[in-house]
Amino acid sequence: MSHPKLSINQATIKYANLADALSATVEGGVEAIGLWREPVNEVGLATAAEMLTDSGLRFTTHCRGGFFTLPDGPARVQALDDNRRAIEETATLAAAGAEGSTSILVLVAGGLPEGSRDIVGARERVRDAIGELVPDAAAAGVTLAIEPLHPMYATDRCVVSTLGQALDIAADFDAAVVGATVDTFHIFWDPQVLDQIARAGREGRIATYQVCDWKTPLAADVLLSRHYMGEGVIDFGSLTRAVVEAGYTGDIEVEIFNEDVWATDPLEVVRRTAAAFDATVAPHL
Numbered sequence: 001m002s003h004p005k006l007s008i009n010q011a012t013i014k015y016a017n018l019a020d021a022l023s024a025t026v027e028g029g030v031e032a033i034g035l036w037r038e039p040v041n042e043v044g045l046a047t048a049a050e051m052l053t054d055s056g057l058r059f060t061t062h063c064r065g066g067f068f069t070l071p072d073g074p075a076r077v078q079a080l081d082d083n084r085r086a087i088e089e090t091a092t093l094a095a096a097g098a099e100g101s102t103s104i105l106v107l108v109a110g111g112l113p114e115g116s117r118d119i120v121g122a123r124e125r126v127r128d129a130i131g132e133l134v135p136d137a138a139a140a141g142v143t144l145a146i147e148p149l150h151p152m153y154a155t156d157r158c159v160v161s162t163l164g165q166a167l168d169i170a171a172d173f174d175a176a177v178v179g180a181t182v183d184t185f186h187i188f189w190d191p192q193v194l195d196q197i198a199r200a201g202r203e204g205r206i207a208t209y210q211v212c213d214w215k216t217p218l219a220a221d222v223l224l225s226r227h228y229m230g231e232g233v234i235d236f237g238s239l240t241r242a243v244v245e246a247g248y249t250g251d252i253e254v255e256i257f258n259e260d261v262w263a264t265d266p267l268e269v270v271r272r273t274a275a276a277f278d279a280t281v282a283p284h285l
Contacts, residue, residue: 002274003282007032007060009210009255010039012273013266018043020266022055028270032058032100034208034253035093037086045089049096059097060104060251061145061181061208062090067110068129069122069159080129083107084136091140102250103142104207106181108149111156122159127169130178138177145207146170147181150189152222163187163196170205179207182243183255185214185226188234194242201246209243210253211236211281219259226256228272229280240284252281 008025010016010033016024018039025033033055040048040062052059065086070076086105094103109126112119130144137144146166149158160166166180180200187193200206215232218225229236240252254273261269 001029002031003277003285004031005250005252005282005285006030006274006277007034007058007251007253008270008273009034009061009063009253010036011063012254012256012261013269014257014262016266018048018051022051022057024266024270025057026055027267028274030057030270030274031098032060032251034061034063034255035059036063037089040089040093045092049092052093052096056098058099058251059093059101060253061102061106062086062093062104063106064108064147065105065144066107068107068126069110070113071125076129080132083129083133087133087136087140087142090142094142100251102208103140104145104179105137105142106145106147106208108147109158109160111154111159119154119159123165123169126160127172130169130173134173134177138174143176143207144178145181146178147183148186150186162190162192163200164190164192167196167200167203167205171203175204179205181208181210182206182248183210183212184234184236184239185210185212188214188239194238197239197242197246201243201248204247206243206246206248208250208253209240209248210255211240211277212254212256224257224259226258228256228261228276229254230276236280237284240281244285252277
């Protein structure tokens with residue numbers, strides 16, 4: 001069996017359908033999985049929940065909600081409605097997972113709307129959108145986990161670039177309902193990262209901890225530049241110890257976007273992921 005806190009984020013085995021992702025995770029000796037909306041919706045929520053229950057796996061997060069930066073209008077209304085569906089999916093899957101499952105929806109804020117240069121205004125629209133969703137999340141028992149992304153994604157994917165910015169947005173809301181995602185790939189570079197992890201702990205905002213490595217040169221598509229832990233430059237010791245010292249006791253997801261990893265047999269990926277986790281993260285727990 002792998003380390004009991006390890007969870008496989010489904011993005012790491014992206015090309016596996018839901019059934020194959022669940023079976024590879026189980027066969028690889030991992031006890032938990034984070035799911036993505038697309039493969040869940042391929043089979044339907046009720047079927048996905050039944051499959052998850054049958055697998056015996058804990059459910060750790062649902063990816064993803066967000067993309068809140070559009071100005072007022074029909075597209076923004078549609079995005080908010082889609083996030084409400086994501087909240088419902090998260091609650092259903094958390095209830096279907098094994099004991100210890102967590103009801104966490106990861107939010108990626110969204111980039112600059114086409115033609116806009118107002119990144120400050122875009123962040124404020126993120127805050128406003130989360131405020132609109134908080135009653136739905138609270139009623140469903142779901143935590144909205146704002147994920148800061150590395151600044152290279154600021155214009156096209158996520159105007160929230162630091163853990164501090166995510167916590168500033170979350171500060172307006174109940175910590176049980178709005179927290180933050182701490183992802184090593186996106187925040188390791190930040191000179192304030194250890195202070196902000198400690199702050200997140202004090203404020204009760206660490207909803208989930210995700211790990212993978214950063215290695216240069218980056219891929220031509222920088223979205224696909226994530227690696228197994230230990231292959232790059234991230235210091236998992238200092239970051240993991242900081243998260244633990246901040247009071248986080250939950251599962252830890254490995255989330256890798258990498259074409260070479262995706263092209264590998266999912267069971268082999270799960271096993272390699274578990275070995276990398278044991279070597280780089282587990283010693284600091």
